[in-house]
Amino acid sequence: MLVSAKDMLQKAKAGHYAVGQFNINNLEWTKAILLTAQELNSPVILGVSEGAGKYMTGYKTVVGMVNGMIEELNITVPVALHLDHGSYEGCLKCIEAGFSSIMFDGSHYPIEENIAKTTELVKITSEKGMSLEAEVGSIGGEEDGVVGKGECADPNECKSIADLGVTMLAAGIGNIHGKYPDNWEGLSFETLDAIQQLTGDMPLVLHGGTGIPEDMIKKAISLGVAKINVNTECQLAFAAATREYVEAGKDLSGKGFDPRKLLAPGFEAIKATVKEKMELFGSVGQA
Numbered sequence: 001m002l003v004s005a006k007d008m009l010q011k012a013k014a015g016h017y018a019v020g021q022f023n024i025n026n027l028e029w030t031k032a033i034l035l036t037a038q039e040l041n042s043p044v045i046l047g048v049s050e051g052a053g054k055y056m057t058g059y060k061t062v063v064g065m066v067n068g069m070i071e072e073l074n075i076t077v078p079v080a081l082h083l084d085h086g087s088y089e090g091c092l093k094c095i096e097a098g099f100s101s102i103m104f105d106g107s108h109y110p111i112e113e114n115i116a117k118t119t120e121l122v123k124i125t126s127e128k129g130m131s132l133e134a135e136v137g138s139i140g141g142e143e144d145g146v147v148g149k150g151e152c153a154d155p156n157e158c159k160s161i162a163d164l165g166v167t168m169l170a171a172g173i174g175n176i177h178g179k180y181p182d183n184w185e186g187l188s189f190e191t192l193d194a195i196q197q198l199t200g201d202m203p204l205v206l207h208g209g210t211g212i213p214e215d216m217i218k219k220a221i222s223l224g225v226a227k228i229n230v231n232t233e234c235q236l237a238f239a240a241a242t243r244e245y246v247e248a249g250k251d252l253s254g255k256g257f258d259p260r261k262l263l264a265p266g267f268e269a270i271k272a273t274v275k276e277k278m279e280l281f282g283s284v285g286q287a
């Protein structure tokens with residue numbers, strides 16, 4: 001059964017580790033992430049962007065697939081199914097479809113409008129026992145067509161949003177989505193520290209986890225980050241393993257063209273990436 005991300009993130013914040021959000025794109029992704037979480041006895045958050053939801057034909061398909069897998073793979077660790085960077089309308093659709101967690105990305109609205117819309121969603125999600133992630137300060141890079149500049153959030157605005165009763169808060173601290181450029185200046189720990197000082201127990205969320213050096217990840221966790229989003233890294237691992245299989249000509253030998261064989265190396269690569277991240281974040285054994 002799907003659960004809200006609230007308990008797992010409050011436990012993580014108190015225990016000084018982070019829970020990974022791994023974005024899913026299809027059956028292979030979902031199965032690889034769920035099986036790895038179960039093997040490592042780790043809580044896990046499955047992230048679904050609006051684009052990925054559309055790709056998988058809609059949110060109801062996603063909910064059906066994830067619930068089916070949890071039952072048929074005997075997954076007993078806590079699993080949250082979370083909308084990533086949702087629009088207001090997207091959030092309402094996911095609530096309706098049976099997600100257990102949503103992110104409302106109101107960072108592109110003026111702060112007053114972000115507050116008004118977030119307030120509405122706090123009301124709905126708390127009635128349904130769901131978790132809600134809010135965002136302050138846009139997170140750079142490209143994600144489903146939204147391009148930002150890797151800015152740092154205003155800690156006072158973070159406090160205004162945190163006080164509305166959201167479950168977890170994403171704030172720009174110089175992080176970006178996708179691959180980091182060579183001239184990236186790193187995370188702003190001053191900003192993160194100031195946000196944590198003002199928001200107290202609120203679990204903080206780090207987006208764009210791909211390519212942030214391990215020591216920065218660990219420092220961010222020590223400063224209150226309890227949820228880290230991983231997306232691009234699984235995609236790169238899947239693509240590299242699939243490329244290797246095809247370039248070795250394995251799809252041309254015997255029944256190597258069978259999708260269950262063709263996609264197997266990519267599946268294993270996602271599992272290895274998820275394992276590596278769960279170990280780094282410290283969520284292993286915390287289910």
Ligand SMILES: [Zn+2]
Nearest residue numbers: 139207208229
């Ligand atoms: Zn993000």
